[in-house]
Amino acid sequence: MNNEQPKIPQATAKRLPLYYRFLKNLHASGKQRVSSAELSEAVKVDSATIRRDFSYFGALGKKGYGYNVNYLLSFFRKTLDQDETTEVALFGVGNLGTAFLNYNFSKNNNTKIVMAFDVDPDKVGTEVGGVPVYHLNELEEKLGGITVAILTVPAQVAQPITDRLVQKGIKGILNFTPARLHVPEHIRVHHIDLAVELQSLVYFLKHYGNE
Numbered sequence: 001m002n003n004e005q006p007k008i009p010q011a012t013a014k015r016l017p018l019y020y021r022f023l024k025n026l027h028a029s030g031k032q033r034v035s036s037a038e039l040s041e042a043v044k045v046d047s048a049t050i051r052r053d054f055s056y057f058g059a060l061g062k063k064g065y066g067y068n069v070n071y072l073l074s075f076f077r078k079t080l081d082q083d084e085t086t087e088v089a090l091f092g093v094g095n096l097g098t099a100f101l102n103y104n105f106s107k108n109n110n111t112k113i114v115m116a117f118d119v120d121p122d123k124v125g126t127e128v129g130g131v132p133v134y135h136l137n138e139l140e141e142k143l144g145g146i147t148v149a150i151l152t153v154p155a156q157v158a159q160p161i162t163d164r165l166v167q168k169g170i171k172g173i174l175n176f177t178p179a180r181l182h183v184p185e186h187i188r189v190h191h192i193d194l195a196v197e198l199q200s201l202v203y204f205l206k207h208y209g210n211e
């Protein structure tokens, strides 16, 4: 995080890309102001949370006026380093990996998957969604300075791949496998477990409805 800016709580930081995408659309449609209620409706975050989030970056909405879209956008651009593209490597070009490569986060143009790895001879040497697929053996040779990896491999190979990534200086891993990864403290792992998310959604619906 940029030193000149106040430290933002992690939960807030996670919501920034969501706000940013919506504000970009608003700006493109010529809107100058937005209320926390409008934002809340669009990004499905309650307006009290939005007001608190925005207060961290000095955006104080005025009653009956809302927030200045330009101010917020320039803040987000600076904070999220939108001018700089982060290159990402993906491991495991199966069902999930293939979907990500084809999607390639085109809406979010500050991250880009630039290479993928697999062990299947039918996949190695091909391109998926315009991204070259290398053999896992080539990890050390090809990875270069890439600092972010996505894991969509079978769970049992997630840790050995992670260990090699750590050796190569990876900083962040987005882990879609059910494996719990062990990494040194300075490395950040975000674990996305769709089964758990789905289960918790069903639980909430059952016990709290959609309040």
Ligand SMILES: NC(=O)c1ccc[n+]([C@@H]2O[C@H](COP(=O)([O-])OP(=O)(O)OC[C@H]3O[C@@H](n4cnc5c(N)ncnc54)[C@H](O)[C@@H]3O)[C@@H](O)[C@H]2O)c1
Binding pocket: 091, 092, 093, 094, 095, 096, 097, 117, 118, 119, 120, 123, 136, 151, 152, 153, 154, 155, 157, 161, 176, 177, 178, 193, 194, 195
């Ligand atoms: N498909 C889903 O909806 C889904 C949802 C949530 C989580 N996941 C998890 O994501 C992971 C991938 O799921 P999937 O359905 O895409 O599986 P998949 O079997 O379709 O794909 C796995 C890919 O990894 C490759 N692979 C195997 N060993 C490898 C290695 N050592 N190095 C690099 N690549 C290797 C395989 O060749 C294959 O292409 C799994 O851990 C799964 O539990 C999948």
